[in-house]
Amino acid sequence: MKQTAVVTSRVINTPDTVTIGFRVDGRGLEHRAGQYITVYFDDTDIREGKAYSLSSVPGAAESTITVKKIGLFSGKLHDLKIGDHLIISQPYGSFNAFVDEPIVAIAAGTGISPIWSVIQDETRRATGRPIRLLYSNRTPGDIVFREELKSLTDENDSFKLEHFITRSPSVSGVNHRRIDAKRDASAYKDTHCFYVCGSADFVRSIWRQLVDDGVSIDRITTETFFGAL
Ligand SMILES: Cc1cc2nc3c(=O)[nH]c(=O)nc-3n(C[C@H](O)[C@H](O)[C@H](O)COP(=O)(O)OP(=O)(O)OC[C@H]3O[C@@H](n4cnc5c(N)ncnc54)[C@H](O)[C@@H]3O)c2cc1C
Structure with a gap:
């Protein structure tokens, strides 16, 4: 069922990514961490x-989507401004497996979006569930939620973060290469579940690496941003 949302905030995350906040009937959507909506433009x-x-995060006063301009x-x-109307669907999808096992989350670019919802949800509910995030971007300037992720790492022993930068000169504290699931996640293959999100090429490649390394497909959940770069 379609519904009309009102845009209530607009935050620039990186030069090509914004987070748009909206409410329906004055409230955030009821949703589970990791779900998505469909957006419609009649024109x-x-x-x-x-x-x-x-x-x-579920229960927030406003819901948000985080969008890369392509x-x-x-x-x-x-181009949306505060006060504009937006036609959207109900939330759906089952990216978050809601099992109790620790998570290795593997994201590229705006693929962080549903994973950020899951991370905030686990933190807010103080589940203590260990989460290890491997996050790939082209340059440090492309990292979405950079400060928020750092704060969460500083405040939360159960959250570990590794950045991977694929196209920029050397900066400290990051890996200058692509994520290699075998090298970076093999130690967790029998104990953790794996949440993978990003472009079709990224998800396909990481899924293949995990499976080739012996991770059971039951342990892998993916969200593929078809149409995204
Ligand atoms: C489940 C799911 C969740 C998603 N979540 C997000 C999210 O949280 N954030 C996000 O930013 N995106 C997300 N996406 C991707 C999003 O749905 C759009 O696909 C994305 O925003 C691109 O749409 P667009 O209309 O802006 O770009 P498009 O106009 O579709 O262009 C996409 C790319 O294809 C190229 N292109 C378009 N047409 C042609 C053509 N004829 N020939 C050659 N190249 C062409 C464009 O130049 C561009 O590089 C998600 C997708 C799915 C399936």
């Missing part, structure tokens, strides 16, 4: 709309 030919993961839909989302 486009894409009647089926496009999907965007919710980056907000084409028509994401450009229209970037």
Whole structure:
């Protein structure tokens, strides 16, 4: 069922990524961590709309999506102003497996969006569930939620973060290479579940690396941002 949301905030995360906050009937959406919505623009030919993961924590006063500008839909989302109306679906999807095992989350770019929702949800509920995030970006300037992730790492012993930078000169404290699931996550293959999110190429590649390393497919849950770069 479609519903009308009102844009209530707009935060620039990186030069090409914004987080758009919105409310329906004055409230955030009821959703589970890791779900997504479909956004519709009536003045486009894409009647089926496009999907965007919710980056907000369930129960928040406003819901958020975090959008990288690459084409028509994401450009229209970037152009939204506070007070604008937005046609959206109900939340859906089951990226978050809601099991008790510790998590290795592997994200690229805006693929952090549903994972950020899951991380905040676990932290807010103080589950103590260990989460290890491997986060890949082209340059340090592309890291979404950089400060928020750092604060969470500083405040929370159960949250570990490793950055991977693929296209920039040397900066300290990060890995200058692509994520290699065998090298970076093999130690957790029998004890953790794996949440993978990003572009189709990224998810396909990481899933293959995990499976080739002997991770059971039952332990891997993915969200593929089809249409994203
Ligand atoms: C479950 C799910 C969740 C998602 N969550 C998010 C999210 O949280 N954040 C987010 O930013 N995105 C997310 N996406 C991706 C999002 O749905 C859109 O696909 C994305 O925003 C691109 O849409 P667009 O209309 O802006 O770009 P498009 O216009 O579709 O362009 C996409 C790319 O394809 C190129 N392109 C377009 N048409 C052609 C053509 N004819 N020939 C060659 N190249 C072409 C464009 O230049 C651009 O590089 C998600 C996708 C899915 C499936």
